[in-house]
Amino acid sequence: MALLELRKIAKNFGAIRALDEVDLRVEPGQVLGLMGDNGAGKSTLVKIIAGNFRATSGAIMLNDEEVHFHRPIEARKNGIEVVYQDLALCDNLTAAANVFLGRELKRKIGPLRILNYSAMYARAGALFGELKSETRPRDLVRQMSGGQRQAVAIARARLTDSQIVLMDEPTAAISVRQVVEVLDLIRRLRDQNVAVLLVSHRMPDVFAVADRIMVMRRGRKVADKAISDSSPEEVTGLITGAIEAA
Amino acid sequence: MAQDVETQAGGNVAIKDMLHNKEATWLQIMLSSQPFWITMSVLAIVVVMSFVNENFLSTGNFFNITRNFSFIAVMAVGMTTVIITAGIDLSVGSTLGLVAMASAVTISNGYPMEAAIAVGIATSLAVGFVNGVLIAHLRLSPFIVTLGTLSIARSLTLILTGATPVTLRRVGEEADRFREALAGTPLGVSTPVWVLLVLTIVVAFMLRYTAWGRHVYAIGGNEQAARLNGVPVDQVKVSVYMLSALTAGISGLLVLAWAGSALSNFGQTWELRVIASTVIGGANLMGGVGSAYGGVIGAALIEIIRNSLLLAGVNTFWQGTFVGLFILFAVLLEKVRK
Ligand SMILES: Nc1ncnc2c1ncn2[C@@H]1O[C@H](COP(=O)(O)OP(=O)(O)O)[C@@H](O)[C@H]1O
Ligand SMILES: [Mg+2]
Numbered sequence: 221m222a223l224l225e226l227r228k229i230a231k232n233f234g235a236i237r238a239l240d241e242v243d244l245r246v247e248p249g250q251v252l253g254l255m256g257d258n259g260a261g262k263s264t265l266v267k268i269i270a271g272n273f274r275a276t277s278g279a280i281m282l283n284d285e286e287v288h289f290h291r292p293i294e295a296r297k298n299g300i301e302v303v304y305q306d307l308a309l310c311d312n313l314t315a316a317a318n319v320f321l322g323r324e325l326k327r328k329i330g331p332l333r334i335l336n337y338s339a340m341y342a343r344a345g346a347l348f349g350e351l352k353s354e355t356r357p358r359d360l361v362r363q364m365s366g367g368q369r370q371a372v373a374i375a376r377a378r379l380t381d382s383q384i385v386l387m388d389e390p391t392a393a394i395s396v397r398q399v400v401e402v403l404d405l406i407r408r409l410r411d412q413n414v415a416v417l418l419v420s421h422r423m424p425d426v427f428a429v430a431d432r433i434m435v436m437r438r439g440r441k442v443a444d445k446a447i448s449d450s451s452p453e454e455v456t457g458l459i460t461g462a463i464e465a466a
Numbered sequence: 467m468a469q470d471v472e473t474q475a476g477g478n479v480a481i482k483d484m485l486h487n488k489e490a491t492w493l494q495i496m497l498s499s500q501p502f503w504i505t506m507s508v509l510a511i512v513v514v515m516s517f518v519n520e521n522f523l524s525t526g527n528f529f530n531i532t533r534n535f536s537f538i539a540v541m542a543v544g545m546t547t548v549i550i551t552a553g554i555d556l557s558v559g560s561t562l563g564l565v566a567m568a569s570a571v572t573i574s575n576g577y578p579m580e581a582a583i584a585v586g587i588a589t590s591l592a593v594g595f596v597n598g599v600l601i602a603h604l605r606l607s608p609f610i611v612t613l614g615t616l617s618i619a620r621s622l623t624l625i626l627t628g629a630t631p632v633t634l635r636r637v638g639e640e641a642d643r644f645r646e647a648l649a650g651t652p653l654g655v656s657t658p659v660w661v662l663l664v665l666t667i668v669v670a671f672m673l674r675y676t677a678w679g680r681h682v683y684a685i686g687g688n689e690q691a692a693r694l695n696g697v698p699v700d701q702v703k704v705s706v707y708m709l710s711a712l713t714a715g716i717s718g719l720l721v722l723a724w725a726g727s728a729l730s731n732f733g734q735t736w737e738l739r740v741i742a743s744t745v746i747g748g749a750n751l752m753g754g755v756g757s758a759y760g761g762v763i764g765a766a767l768i769e770i771i772r773n774s775l776l777l778a779g780v781n782t783f784w785q786g787t788f789v790g791l792f793i794l795f796a797v798l799l800e801k802v803r804k
Contacts, residue, residue: 272694293696308694310687312754313680321684322696324677334675376695 221284223248223415224269224300224384229278231264238264240439241278246384249413251406253420253430253447257459260436262419263305266386269417270302271295293322301377305388307369309361315368316344316357319376347375351405367398374405384415391425403429423452435459435466442466500748500800501760508767511774519777527773529656533724535769536658537717538736542743542761543662543669544713547706549744550673551685552753553601553608555707558714558740560619561593562733565718567623570632570728579644583719590715591708593619598704616737623730633727648723658720662762665713670758682706686753742789743768746796767792 222245231239239261246252256262267273269280271289279286282298289295292302309318317340325336325343344357353371355364361372370390377385387406391399399422406429409416420426426433426447433450435443435458443450443458443466450466457463496502515522541558548555569586573579593615600611634641650657673679681702684692693699714733722728745751746767747760771788 292694296696302694304691304694308688308691310684310691310754312683312687317680317684321680321692324680326677333677335677335680 222246222281223283225281225284226265226269227279227281229265229268229275229280231261231268231273232276237439239268239275242436242439242441244434244441244444246415246417248383248415249410250432251410251416251418251430253418253426253433254436255420255423255426255433255455255459256436259438260459261439262436263388265436266302266388266417266419269295269384270300270386296380296382299381299383301380301382301385303370303373303377303385303387303390305392307373309369309372311362312360314358314360315348315355315364315372315375316340318361318372319344319347319357319379321376323379343379344375347378350378351375351408353401353405365398366394367401370394370398370402371405374402374409378409378412378414382414384417385409386417386419388419389421390418391420391422399425423455426455427452437461500796501757501763503799504747504760504763504767504796508763508770511767511770515770515774515777519774522774522777527777531769531773532659533656534773535765536656536662537721537724538739538743538769539762539765540658540662540665540717540720541710541713541736541740542747542765543665543758544706544710545740546744546747546749546756546758546761547669547673547682548608548710549686549741549749549751550682550753550756551703551706552689552751553703553706554612554741554751555597555710556609556612556737556741557593557597557615557619558710558717559733559736559738560616560623561590561711561714562718562721562736563730564593564619564623564626565590565715566722566728566732567626567632567730569719570634570722571626573634573641573644574632574637576638577640579640579647582640582644586715586719586722587712590711590718593714594708594711595704597711598707601707602700602703620730620734623732627730629730631727631729634722635726645723645726648720649726658724661716661720665716666758666762669709673758678702678705683754686755739765739768739789742793746793748796748800750800764796 224246226242226244228241228243229239230241242265254262264273268275271292271294287298310321320340325339326333327336341357348355348357348371351371351374353368355368355371361369390402403425406416406418418426418430430447433443433445433447433455434441435455437459445466454463454466458466521527545555545558565586568589569582572582572585597612597615600606601608634645648657652660673682681692681697684697685699685702689699718733721732743764744756744761745764747762747764749756749760768789771792772785775785775788776782
């Protein structure tokens with residue numbers, strides 16, 4: 221059974237056809253690598269799944285039921301979490317505050333509902349522990365390394381029992397050493413039976429962690445196969461168009 | 467980062483803790499906080515002035531300083547919340563003037579004091595609501611929107627009485643009650659100072675201990691991120707402009723009670739002093755940083771400088787220069803701390 225299934229998803233921005241009848245399936249505990257050149261439509265696809273955009277046509281099935289998300293929070297309530305390309309972090313807040321942003325834990329004092337700092341620190345600390353990250357709940361995000369910031373964004377995605385984590389270019393702007401850290405985080409999500417949709421430009425990253433690879437070119441899906449049946453050379457050909465489809 | 471991986475591999479966590487990524491201690495937090503240094507400046511000036519001029523610490527002068535700065539500081543508390551969201555509210559001075567005039571007119575027409583207060587508060591909230599809706603929902607620039615309401619509110623103040631002052635002296639029992647209630651000195655401290663104290667504590671608490679406060683900071687830090695994470699950005703923005711206007715309204719009532727009459731130029735250009743107070747107190751116009759106490763201590767510093775110059779016999783024309791220098795000094799201080 222597919223956890224998430226897209227059927228013939230299309231998206232027009234005015235005259236631009238950003239997505240053209242794209243199908244997609246992900247299963248629990250599976251890492252699907254999504255590759256393609258700039259403008260291929262990867263981010264648009266992620267945003268449609270995440271409820272940022274509505275598809276022009278096509279259907280989104282979650283656990284075999286059709287869903288319609290109008291806002292990101294609705295996708296989140298259905299177990300779909302996103303790690304945005306720019307991470308969507310507030311630099312001026314602590315790691316824990318970012319993890320709980322929009323979902324703060326509160327406790328009652330008389331008629332007041334006040335922030336439960338200790339519970340949020342504890343839970344954020346546990347999440348970083350699970351992700352084997354060195355990130356500390358009380359540290360300001362502003363002072364963090366790229367890898368630690370990724371950990372904050374991923375911990376946020378693990379706050380609830382999310383079924384799917386969408387990651388848009390998580391390794392685009394960080395150092396090699398931090399990339400290793402992020403790839404480890406992705407493996408840990410997979411081990412917890414979470415499905416991961418990994419959008420990336422970086423061939424080695426995708427071949428390191430993905431179970432399946434899907435290639436898009438100018439809004440169309442041109443390949444979707446097990447990573448073991450493909451090769452970096454083939455994927456390069458598919459991305460550039462040297463190979464029509466596979 | 468390199469450090470992290472290596473020390474982790476060597477199992478030497480203690481060294482990493484010492485060299486890297488150290489959690490800030492209380493002392494560090496304090497020393498790196500702008501309000502702390504401004505508080506120190508205020509205390510230093512008080513100490514120096516108490517030696518230089520014997521009148522400085524006299525009860526009368528102390529009373530003057532605290533009351534005068536309260537009018538500005540009350541508004542600085544509201545302004546701080548706006549500035550934390552990376553907004554600005556230029557309309558507070560005009561709102562103060564409009565509220566003072568509207569309340570004065572209400573009372574002088576024979577309505578009870580409670581009605582005058584209600585009219586004043588409602589007027590201020592209406593201005594704040596208009597600001598907030600235009601800024602949050604229509605996505606207009608806070609600078610331009612509040613520049614517009616600055617102009618409108620001042621003009622309405624003039625229209626209300628045709629620029630004639632309205633006095634609360636000898637107009638009846640309700641006017642006297644109003645002045646007693648808002649310009650008194652319970653327990654030897656003037657009412658504006660009490661109001662300021664309560665307001666500062668309430669807003670500081672809300673900023674630190676409620677989800678609303680957390681969201682105010684989040685919006686200033688990264689509005690887009692706040693939105694993506696389900697923070698009700700538009701509502702929070704409307705709320706901070708209403709809070710800012712409310713503090714202007716409260717200040718308007720206090721000024722009216724203290725002055726005993728409403729003039730149509732009440733509060734004119736005060737928005738600049740309010741904004742200066744919040745900036746001196748550590749708020750950042752880029753958003754994400756600031757505290758209720760910071761705005762208050764910033765206002766205190768400005769008033770103490772003014773007062774000191776006055777007592778020292780310096781020509782009052784120099785006041786603006788000194789206040790301006792302190793604003794520049796505060797901004798530099800912020801740079802240095804980083
Ligand atoms: N909000 C938008 N408005 C108009 N066009 C857009 C928008 N977002 C993306 N596009 C267009 O859709 C196409 C796919 O973009 P995108 O999904 O960002 O590609 P990728 O992430 O693969 O680089 C591009 O031609 C891009 O210009
Ligand atoms: Mg993209």
